[in-house]
Amino acid sequence: MIILPQSIAHVQQLIQPGENYYLVGGAVRDALLNKCNNDLDIICPGGTQKIARRLADQTSGAFYILDKERNTSRVIINESNGDRIVFDFTQLRGGSLEADLRERDFTINAMAVNLTDPVHVIDPLKGGRDLLEKWLRPCSGSSFRDDPLRVIRAIRYSVALDLKMESSTIQELKETVVNLDQISKERKRDEFFKILGRGKTSVSVQLLHSFGILPFLGIENLTNFAKVLQRLRVLDSFMSYLGNDSSLLKRDYFQLASFISGLGKQRKNLSNYLAQPNNSYRTRKDLDHLGAFLWDTSHVDECEVFKKLALSNDESTHLYILLKNRNWLHEFVENGGVLDNRIIFQYFKRLGDAGLDLALLTLADTASVVTAELNHDLWLLELEVCGRLIETWFEHPEVVDPKMLLSGTDLLIEFGLTPGPLIGQLLENLREEQAAGEVLTRQEALDWVEEKKLK
Template identity: 35%
Template sequence: MTLTPQTPRRPLIWHDCVQHLQKIVPADQEVYIVGGAVRDAFLHLPLHDLDLATPGDGRPLARMIANQCGGDYYSLDPERGIGRALISWNDTRLSVDVAQFRGPDLLSDLVHRDFTVNAMAVQLTGDLQQVIDPLGGLNDLQARLLRQCHPNSIADDPVRALRAIRTSVSHHLLIEPVTRQSLKDQAHGLQDASIERVRDEFFHILNSPKPAAALAALQHLGLLRYIIPEAENMQGVEQSAPHVFDLWKHTLAAVEALDTIQHLCQSSVSPDLTANLQFGMIVSTIHAVREPLREHLSHEWPNGRTHHALLNLAALLHDVGKPATRSVSDEGKLRFWRHEQVGERIALERAAALRLSNDEIARLTTIIRNHMRPHWLNADSPITARSIYRFWRDTGAAGVDVCLLAMADYLATSGVTLETRAWVGYLANIQILLERYYLHRDKAVPGAALLNGQQLLEYFRLEPGPLIGELLENLREAQAVGDISNTQEALEWVQRFLNNNHSNS
């Protein structure tokens, strides 16, 4: 192994921020760009985060970078000398972590990293085209291989197994055989790892370019059982028509479809996707509400977890209740009665185990509890105002997610057997639901009733109790569907309701 710099066969493309840091860091200071930033510069990929390594405490340099760039500074780990500068660059938020060497020198630092493609360094204050590559990371990148740095890389930190899957899928790298065996052998170590670290790496996977492929790899290598144990029960569970896949394959297809649908909402539409009949029709369906959908999907949960990842988790868990509810009818058809309710309880337990926030758990369980409702609408007849009102009353903002998941679920159910006429009718209902929510919200989302509780008590001489809540809810629904529009009509409506339903009140 050597620390002699080499010039790669292709130039490294560096972010403007790196060029700026090169100017503000003292030329005589020994500072190296390490980790994924070097890999991505070689692959000509965008910079997301920047890791720097230095012989001494990295916190003073991190503080200086934050000050010079008008950013924020955080001391991450005083014992290991790690500091972070959060800076804004061309409307992009970048994280610059500066750490003391993991060992006495740069070689020791690189050797003790996870994978060879992440164990390269470039001197920040030197020639940015000269790469220090003691473990052959450049050769592995060119050969499209992911290789552990040393035999104990995964055993030393089992969470690296999850990072291996994400790196492999995101960068189209084949995990070489010895490393693949290490992932299998050390999978059990995930049960003793910090649940927060496991969760965060898992969410990175759910947010990666190919989450369905990553989930399939996690399951194949025996890793997923330590994150989502219930996924084991989903393997090989057969489903009746119109399903064309077994439960696990259907689930992966739903994740893939939902991930694609989210990208359709969030970014410029690929010509390949618009040419695809299934997804091209979705583009037309969401056209009028694409901007609010993009804003909805850009929401960020605690610790930077993306809504995109949470929705992909919902797709992974949407049918998790099926194995426990499987039954066979007299006609021999497989049924999964109330699987969405059982799935909601399982998702609640799993989300709590992953230590998601209460708001994330509420959103996830609401999606799963209601994911069948768009399927129950009749695609051959117009959706009623009452159905629209009740859908949004019960789901709130999560109803948007339910609509997106429902489209993915429908595609994952039909596969290549998708009937265009049925798909058109299904999307028409989804379009009505979304446009009513975003463009005519007063008719979709419960508002204040024309009468309040005190008025009901006094005018109709009622006693406080559940009846008041029942009346207010029914009043709101009557308003939303257009049965009443003013106070007098509301009073008459309540009187009729009481006469018909509570004649003894």
């Protein structure tokens, strides 16, 4: 008997006698692998909106109509444990369940379970056997042509699940790559982000490069591709440690050991920060992997990849900040810079929380050389600087964002100043003095302003 995700019980409670609803696709595949999957695809015998609306009402979830013509609905539930569960309801296609399954991408995703009798897996294309024997097979000879996005998906599955492809499948994949220009930027972006930061990122990126897929994602003219791959390997190792996953902690021993020693106390804080989703449900971890990918991009001001990947304005701004400042910490350490609270305040004032990501990516960049070529002294200095920046962000808000000791009104009343830009400049300079520890009390703040006024 297959063990279904617990959240599927929300749907099972709504099924009426005589109705047949089927859980299909990745959730069934992952259930067979004893893996968690919070994206649940459900085939409905008729319309989808009625059961989807009932599910949303019952669980206080959010209801969406994804495609009115194709009768596709979505419900998103935020569980009490913090999990985000996505239910996609689609109408049965092709007149029968088997016909519907045969239209899917790969045999490992063409399995179903009847939710009213979840004992047996319905598997007409032997996807369970392929999963066991580690084969990735398309459901039909036209699978890639039917949806060219499946060439990217094939790489994702083959790497994530350690699957092999027959030579005929590889040939079909190669022949279909050129059709990726028919796919919307948004769909390509979403599939690409499912590769970034999911472990073995460098392996997936190497395959994307080998099959000529990267240009269709807007990524061209990469310099020193070997360094890009190594940087992604190192970042995967760092992220695995921060996420309490030991599966990728197999290389770069000196770099990783010192990284763990230097940043271990902030492990949980960093992990939580990197896991935060934005409005598009992409995390800082995802964006940092893209940042590591594009780290060597020249002409950042003209970087078109943000548009070609249909990134949001906030995402584009975040990546622009990272790439524009990518050399700052390198140069600060190389030039013998001494980090104090004033510099830390200025750093985060300029970068905001992107300063955390810049510190991590700077370390990944420095560590992305073979250990024999690593400048150990420089690496340890960078680790010390980046570690203090990260620690200060999480542990010392009085340095990163000190509370105002005086207000604009105070300056107007106490010193007879007139409203204008000078007020804001004085207050911001005063905050810097507070961060540096030069001004600690309201009276010291008043004295400081008086001194500046006299000058």
